[in-house]
Amino acid sequence: MNIVVCVKYVPDAQSDRTFEPDHTTDREAVDGLLSELDEYAVEAALALNEAGDGGEVTVLTMGPEDAAAAVKKALQMGADKGVHVLDDAIAGSDAVASSLVLAEAIKKLGPVDLVLTGLASTDGSMSVVPAMLAERLGLPQVTFASELTVEGGTARIRRDSDVASETVEAALPAVVSVTDQINEPRYPSFKGIMAAKKKPVETWGLADLGVDPSQVGLDAAWTTVETVEQRPPRSKGEVVTDEGEGGKALAEFLASRKFV
Amino acid sequence: MAEVLVLVDHVDGQVRKTTAELLTAAARLGEPSAVFIGTGFDAAKETLARYGAAKVYRVDDPAVSEHLVAPTAEVLAHLVERTSPAAVLLPSSPEGKEAAGRLAIKTESGLITEAVDVQPGDGGGVRTEQSVFAGNYTVTSSVTKGSPIVTVKPNSIPAQEAPADAVEETITVPLSEQARAAKIVERKEKAASGRPQLTEAAIVVSGGRGTAGDFGPVEQFADSLGAAVGASRAAVDAGWYPHASQVGQTGVSVSPQLYVAAGISGAIQHRAGMQTSKTIVAINKDPEAPIFELVDFGVVGDLFTVLPQATEEVKTRKG
Numbered sequence: 001m002n003i004v005v006c007v008k009y010v011p012d013a014q015s016d017r018t019f020e021p022d023h024t025t026d027r028e029a030v031d032g033l034l035s036e037l038d039e040y041a042v043e044a045a046l047a048l049n050e051a052g053d054g055g056e057v058t059v060l061t062m063g064p065e066d067a068a069a070a071v072k073k074a075l076q077m078g079a080d081k082g083v084h085v086l087d088d089a090i091a092g093s094d095a096v097a098s099s100l101v102l103a104e105a106i107k108k109l110g111p112v113d114l115v116l117t118g119l120a121s122t123d124g125s126m127s128v129v130p131a132m133l134a135e136r137l138g139l140p141q142v143t144f145a146s147e148l149t150v151e152g153g154t155a156r157i158r159r160d161s162d163v164a165s166e167t168v169e170a171a172l173p174a175v176v177s178v179t180d181q182i183n184e185p186r187y188p189s190f191k192g193i194m195a196a197k198k199k200p201v202e203t204w205g206l207a208d209l210g211v212d213p214s215q216v217g218l219d220a221a222w223t224t225v226e227t228v229e230q231r232p233p234r235s236k237g238e239v240v241t242d243e244g245e246g247g248k249a250l251a252e253f254l255a256s257r258k259f260v
Numbered sequence: 261m262a263e264v265l266v267l268v269d270h271v272d273g274q275v276r277k278t279t280a281e282l283l284t285a286a287a288r289l290g291e292p293s294a295v296f297i298g299t300g301f302d303a304a305k306e307t308l309a310r311y312g313a314a315k316v317y318r319v320d321d322p323a324v325s326e327h328l329v330a331p332t333a334e335v336l337a338h339l340v341e342r343t344s345p346a347a348v349l350l351p352s353s354p355e356g357k358e359a360a361g362r363l364a365i366k367t368e369s370g371l372i373t374e375a376v377d378v379q380p381g382d383g384g385g386v387r388t389e390q391s392v393f394a395g396n397y398t399v400t401s402s403v404t405k406g407s408p409i410v411t412v413k414p415n416s417i418p419a420q421e422a423p424a425d426a427v428e429e430t431i432t433v434p435l436s437e438q439a440r441a442a443k444i445v446e447r448k449e450k451a452a453s454g455r456p457q458l459t460e461a462a463i464v465v466s467g468g469r470g471t472a473g474d475f476g477p478v479e480q481f482a483d484s485l486g487a488a489v490g491a492s493r494a495a496v497d498a499g500w501y502p503h504a505s506q507v508g509q510t511g512v513s514v515s516p517q518l519y520v521a522a523g524i525s526g527a528i529q530h531r532a533g534m535q536t537s538k539t540i541v542a543i544n545k546d547p548e549a550p551i552f553e554l555v556d557f558g559v560v561g562d563l564f565t566v567l568p569q570a571t572e573e574v575k576t577r578k579g
Contacts, residue, residue, distance in 0.1 A: 014528050017393045096364060126373045131361030140441035142328060144354045162457055162504045163271055167446040168328050180510040181503050222370030222405040229398045234554050242561025247569020253557040257539055259518050260577050
């Protein structure tokens with residue numbers, strides 16, 4: 001199958017992330033990496049083609065120059081080729097504009113069977129780009145997939161909510177986002193790391209996609225972040241050591257706060 | 261007054277708590293109009309009226325519920341065009357966000373997700389508050405184009421009763437072929453656990469690696485408080501508890517009145533899912549566990565000793 005995996009280069013979620021004065025995410029102060037949740041999407045793509053009739057996995061990203069590292073990691077895992085949309089005008093884009101750029105890039109790549117993404121980026125955490133992509137490409141979408149199989153041109157997906165477990169069938173081509181329950185992403189092998197050096201990576205600007213700069217970037221956004229305030233760190237409360245009365249102390253605290 | 265569309269979140273007419281919260285938020289912005297899709301309307305009507313729905317748009321077409329989300333987005337887009345609402349409010353669930361995403365593109369409107377507060381903005385817009393970067397930052401945002409679409413985080417806006425007429429209007433929306441492309445072929449309802457839903461509960465008690473697979477003390481403590489039970493990613497990955505109970509970056513995000521973390525170290529992945537809880541309590545053997553930096557009260561000790569003792573004490577006090 002021809003599979004495109006959309007990945008994002010994000011500030012490390014384990015570090016202290018912060019904002020720029022213009023209220024965009026600060027992408028300089030903290031080290032970036034391939035968003036952890038996107039690894040599951042890359043793995044799912046690789047596994048599908050290994051189990052099936054082969055095919056090609058293209059990894060697609062949009063972002064500043066450093067975002068090339070996200071493409072590289074996916075190629076090291078086993079993706080066949082990469083595309084990096086790089087253009088200064090993109091900085092500060094909202095989800096709507098991101099979905100436009102990604103959709104145009106996918107159209108430019110030619111006929112695709114499946115578009116895979118992670119369940120959310122670890123910075124914006126919106127989970128809406130897959131649905132927006134699907135809408136722009138005129139495709140069905142299923143998000144939060146915990147199981148994904150493909151047979152005879154149909155994707156079969158299981159997803160779980162807190163009230164039910166649903167099985168959904170979508171005719172390909174489709175957009176699917178996957179959760180971290182779907183697989184165990186492989187570590188790049190030494191062989192994979194060496195092979196990645198020879199894999200083709202194309203860099204495209206907005207002009208290559210036929211996207212006007214006025215449609216993307218901070219000024220084009222359909223939402224605006226008005227204020228940004230760091231939450232004061234929670235003042236550490238009382239911590240006691242259990243010496244036989246710990247449970248009682250806990251119950252007493254809860255009672256003092258009217259939970260009991 | 262402009263209408264505010266509210267997508268009703270229900271299971272066969274049993275309206276979920278989030279819908280009441282959305283209707284309360286909607287009343288701040290305009291006149292609440294509930295949008296009910298699916299079966300069981302008779303069971304839902306009373307609740308929708310009680311929480312302030314001035315109008316209810318009903319969609320009876322079964323094709324809409326059988327196909328995943330795209331039809332809901334088409335119904336909402338049809339209503340947006342017809343009513344030019346002040347806002348469209350949806351729950352911050354997977355379906356809610358999918359519908360919101362498609363709707364944003366269809367109606368060329370801005371979209372904000374996971375709002376913990378919704379207020380009228382200056383000059384008639386909508387202003388939202390969100391908690392971002394694992395709860396370290398609070399941001400206020402507004403939509404600058406189209407009919408603002410907002411998904412609202414459960415348990416953030418207290419629902420208020422505000423009896424209204426809930427005048428019904430049944431609408432038919434022709435669905436495109438494309439909307440039928442994803443079909444729900446099987447749906448297995450989870451057995452009711454008798455405990456509150458995780459995202460809606462006022463109290464959540466979660467277990468982690470420290471339980472070593474035995475959630476008994478966690479469950480009993482939760483039951484003594486009438487709480488929901490959550491689990492850390494470590495516990496879910498080990499197969500000790502279902503993924504639907506996972507609290508954290510890749511699970512559910514909760515903001516209850518009280519969050520109790522037992523045997524959970526408090527790594528960022530977990531904190532991202534519970535950091536905005538009003539009161540936080542932890543039990544952990546390790547005094548250096550990062551979770552203790554967040555707590556209002558903590559016990560350094562073995563949850564297998566502390567929780568049963570606490571459960572007994574709670575039961576005694578409750579009488």
